[in-house]
Amino acid sequence: GFLTALAGDIYVDDETGKIIECPDKDAGLYVVNRNGQEVKVDIPKNCMAIQLGECTQIITGGALTATPHYVRGAKVKNVARISCPCFIDTAPTFKLTMPPGSDVDAIYQSSDKVPPLRKRWTEDGMSFGDFLGKTFEQYYEHVKR
Numbered sequence: 001g002f003l004t005a006l007a008g009d010i011y012v013d014d015e016t017g018k019i020i021e022c023p024d025k026d027a028g029l030y031v032v033n034r035n036g037q038e039v040k041v042d043i044p045k046n047c048m049a050i051q052l053g054e055c056t057q058i059i060t061g062g063a064l065t066a067t068p069h070y071v072r073g074a075k076v077k078n079v080a081r082i083s084c085p086c087f088i089d090t091a092p093t094f095k096l097t098m099p100p101g102s103d104v105d106a107i108y109q110s111s112d113k114v115p116p117l118r119k120r121w122t123e124d125g126m127s128f129g130d131f132l133g134k135t136f137e138q139y140y141e142h143v144k145r
Contacts, residue, residue: 001053003088008043014078024074032068054117061102068114092129096121115139
């Protein structure tokens with residue numbers, strides 16, 4: 001996608017429905033930084049984090065790069081993690097076009113933690129909907145490895 005706005009996590013006791021403090025210090029959102037290291041991100045209460053997606057990377061010619069990320073659930077029984085991401089995308093027919101004069105290799109930079117962008121954004125002007133479909137397909141194949 002383009003952008004994702006993320007609020008902090010909420011943890012709930014499955015049996016009582018009451019909000020609790022996170023019972024697992026390793027649970028939560030992780031990002032892969034520019035050095036390839038996985039870093040835990042704690043979003044303060046009353047704040048939001050903004051994650052850049054690969055579509056933003058494409059339409060900026062690689063000037064802005066996507067943030068690979070994942071979530072680890074709490075490894076404690078009867079605890080649910082609740083998050084409320086807001087995905088900011090466009091119409092499926094929107095053409096993902098790189099700016100004139102862009103270097104396609106700068107756009108194709110990506111982490112080895114996700115399927116290569118080169119295999120998913122296969123042509124300049126590919127529609128957002130086609131890119132999304134190919135991305136889902138590739139992620140399922142990537143996870144099977």
